[in-house]
Amino acid sequence: MKHKLLIIAVLLTAAAFLIVGCQPQEVEVTRVVTETNTITEQVEVTRVITEQIEVEGEQVEVTRIVEVGAEQQFPEGTEISLLQWSHFVPQYDTWIDEFAPAWGDSVGVNMSVEHISFTELFPTLTAAIDAGEGPTIVELVIGGSLFVEGVHDLTDLNMQAQELFGEQIDTCKANSFLPTTGRYYGFCHGWIPDPGDYNKTLWTEAGFPDGPDTWQDLLEGGSFIRDNLGVPMGIGMSPEIDSEFAARALIWSFGGSIQDENENVVINSPEVVEAVKFMADLYDQTMTEEVFAWTAASNNQGLIAGELSYILNSISAYRSLQKIDPEAADDIFFVDALKGPRGYQHASAHIWQVYVIPNYVEGAELEAAKAFILHHTANYSQAVFNSEMYNFPAFKSTVPELFEDGGWLDVDPFGSRPGDKLKVLGTAENWVTHLGYPGPANPAIVQVYAQRIISNMMAQVAKGEKTAEEAVAEAEAQITPIFEQWRDRGYVGGE
Amino acid sequence: MQSPTVNRVAGRSPGRRRLADRDGLLGALFMAPAIIYIVALVAVPFAIAIAFSLADVTVGDTSLTFVGLQNFRRVMDKEAMPQFWRALSDTFIFTLTAQAIVIVLANILALVLAQDFKGKWIARMLIMLPWATPISLGTIGWLWIFDSKFSPIDWVLQLVGLLGPDTLLGPGRHMNFLGREELAMASVILVHVWRMLPLSAVILMAGLTSIPQDLIDQAEVDGASFWRIHFQVRLPLILPIMSIALLFGLIFTFGDMVVVFVLTRGGPVYYTQVLATWAYFTGIEGGALAQGAAIALFLFPLLLVVAFLVLRNARRTEIA
The missing domain is CATH 3.40.190.10 (Periplasmic binding protein-like II)
Known part of the structure; x- marks a missing residue:
């Protein structure tokens, strides 16, 4: 009986400690956003548009008033x-x-x-x-x-x-x-927009205070940071959206593409092979195996945790960091799409x-x-x-x-x-592309995206399982029938 | 003199009496909800899936233009869709490995749980939790456990000096469970085992507790050891129910897409792809609904044969 009472007393004491421990503590929180504005006023049915038009070879600014969905009433x-x-x-x-x-x-x-x-x-x-x-x-x-x-x-x-x-x-x-x-x-x-997000302190130490401007800068700076400062870089190569877009940005910036403007499959090109080899180098010199396992949120989480020096993503990770750790957010900066060896500069939205x-x-x-x-x-x-x-x-x-x-x-x-x-986001319009660039975002290109053929192609070479030439040829063999199927239905051009 | 019951029946209207007396009609009425349920939620979707797999449907146009076996030929083309063959082999590897582990562990667990000890009801309840937890929720928990940067397993391994520079599992600071082919496959199998073990254990425990104590006592009197009793008395007697546990496990694991979808989405590369996820990526996200249906239906004939054989075997064992 005494033992039971003792056990009960110990349990109650432990529970009391737990309850006290779980009480909310007053924590001093510093917020970046001290004043939040809201816009609630709705635009009227007319809108004033000012635009530049060309008149006899000269740019002229004109203003016009347009109607916006006249406030009609719909049937009851x-x-x-x-x-x-x-x-x-x-x-x-x-x-x-x-x-x-x-x-x-x-x-x-x-x-x-x-x-x-x-x-x-x-x-x-x-x-x-x-x-x-x-x-x-x-x-x-x-x-x-x-x-x-x-x-x-x-x-x-x-x-x-x-x-x-x-x-x-x-x-x-x-x-x-x-x-x-x-x-x-x-x-x-x-x-x-999908700019590059980089940690300014790390990149300053690597000699790039304004962040990388080219893919070569990314390789050199990322390599220095990983080897000397112990922080890897984060371009994913797993079956998820960011990895797919990063792979395409690299291919486009090297002058390659999956299809041409007439919707013919052109992935098996020297430019794409060169881009795939570059990605393998980038992986070897700047990243770790984690990039093969990432979800769409992983690079955000890595940047927020201060464990990645550069990611290719929207500003969402930065906005999250502003709310969690304003000081750390102050150290995150943005660069526009990286330039390839021949000066091409493209990244998807x-x-x-x-x-x-x-x-x-x-x-x-x-x-x-x-x-x-x-x-x-x-x-x-x-x-x-x-x-x-x-x-x-x-x-x-x-x-x-x-x-x-x-x-x-x-x-x-x-x-x-x-x-x-x-x-920097103001320049995004100059370099932003779309799924399928330089052709349209047709159903075939969407199926290629859904089946993660491009990120897998990159990953197989980065892992050393295939040569770039083999991986690109295999990707072509998978992509061509997809195009043929949708072409037969009348939704893809080309031959 | 008539009994009160007969009097009450005789007092009803002739129409109601006729209905109550017609066993065949009553049986059909009682069975109707189950049949309607199976037809509406199993048979009709299944028929639609077959029709889709033989037609030229997409996510935007589900009107049926039959194309024969063209979709099956396309998804089985090794050059055009190597992922399919990888998904097929992974489906078998994951299912068979996971079920082999589950059956062994479930036997051990069932033996322990069938013993009389204090707190056995709490233990049984806790062991059932993985089965009671929604699989998607449970797998998200495992996703965190296997996270490339924030895995608690990594943290423990670092703490005990097994992970990190100059250590047994180093030099990296992370295991990257889902980024390495072998570890990713093992992770998927582990989650399947975690999920299916409770159900199998409880089914086997029910089998063990139904064995008459006389048989065990008799074997013990005859001098049989624990293992002899287990392998020559208990196991043969619970074989029919073990077959059912195995069948459930096989079918659940063969058809599951949640574990792979949440954990790896088929990666790294497509080394953990299974037929269910590949059907989804091709049919829904890729828009080729007909091919997705063909991939999803691919295992049906095999599963049908497996189910038939297991059920027949279980029945024979029971009769014997």
Whole structure:
């Protein structure tokens, strides 16, 4: 009996310690963002556009007023729904959850928004198209051309938007327009730049205070940092999105590509072989085996933990670090796409935000969906701001605050130190490409991406299992039949 | 004189009496929910998958234009799709290795759990937890355990001086469980074992506890050792139920895509790809729905034969 009482007493004491230990402690937290601005004022139905046009060989600035989806009223009972990915920046979801229904209320439409993981977008849209019912608008982030047969032709909407907001950035057009069909299968409202993120202290010690400018700089600086400072570099070679895009950036910057502008498979070229060999050198001299196991979040986590000197990613890792460890965030800087040996400079966007409307949507629901898309685009300043400048606009004219002198890229409203740290993103339009560059993002190129053929090709050579020539030839053997299949269906050009 | 029961039946309307007396109709009615469930959620999707695999469907167009066995030929083309053959062999390696380990460990665990000891109910409950946990959630936990930078196993190995510069497993500071081919395969097998072990152990424990104590006592009186009793008395008696545990394990592991999808997505390179994940990447993410269906259906005839043989064997053993 005494023993039992003793045991109970010990357990109670331990429990008490645990409870006390779990009590919230007061912790001093330093936040970078001391004042958060919000943009909630909605753009009116008219918008003033200032643009440069060429008149008799001279650039002339003209101003015009355009109408943005006149505030029509839709028939009573009209309902539309928007299915989109859970944004990496939660504030964007909070914003659109209010923004979309508010627009619906103003035009007599009952509008709802649902968020799912981006990995669930394809299965959900596939099931909806097969069932003939589901969400009105689906926001895809990559590979929308796979659904070209099951979604509405939005050429009219894209033309109207270009009329209203001016020219659409090329990377967005390439991810919503399929040349062989001559139609827009989607409406791309935004894209995400994918700069290089580097640790300034480490790269300064390596002799590159402004970060690497070329792939050769990356090799030399990354090698010095790993060997002398013990911090590897992080370009993934595993079956995930960042690895796929990094591999493509390298290939493009070396002058190679998977397909040419006419949609012929051209991967088996000296330029691609050279790029693959370079990636193997980069792995040998600057990285560790971990890059073969990465998920899409791994390079973010490595940068945040201070265990990677350079990654190729959007600003999301940096934004996370700002909230977790502002001091460490101060040491993260950005560079634009790296240049290859012949001066080519290309990198893919991180993702593209493309609205598609499945074929089963008809009548007033279809019209309301199109009106919402125009309204959303007209108010894109709010989208950019609430995504903490993660989203970039497909139509630059819709977000003058971002690009103007003294604008958000010059003085980051989210507390970057120095304030113009993100200014480099203003150049992204010059080097950003798209899945499939220099051809379109056709269904074949999306299937090549989905089957991770390019990152596997790189990894096999980096691991020393194949020569670059063998790996590239094997990749070609896998890619060619994929192109032939989709070409037979009429969705890929070339021969 | 009639019994009260008969009187109550006689008091009902003729129509209700007829329904209650018709065993065949009642049997069909009671079976109907199960049949509807199986037809709606198993048979129909299965038929659709077969139709897809023989047609030219994509994620954007599921109208059926039959193309015969073209999709099967395409996915089996070694040059165009080497991943398929790797996925096929990995599926067998993962399943058979995991099940061999599960059956051995489940026998040991079942023997221990069948003993009478204090706290055995808590022990049984804890052992069931991996089976009760949603597989995706459990695998995400393992993803963290195997993380390339933040693995707690790495941390322990470093702490005891086995990992790091100038150590047995060094010089690296991380094991990179999911970045090395052999370790990645072992990790996938380990998670499958972790998941299936509780179910097999409980099934075998139920078998062990159903063995009449007289038989064990008689063997002990005859001077049989523990191992002799185990291998010559207990194991033959629980063989039918062990076959069922094995069958469950085989089918669950053959068809599983969550473990590989969450842990490795088929990597490094495509060295842990299995048919289920390869079907998903090709059919859904790659848009070639017909080829995805062909890959997914590839194992069906084999699994059907395995299920038939195991069930027949279990029944024969039981009758014998």
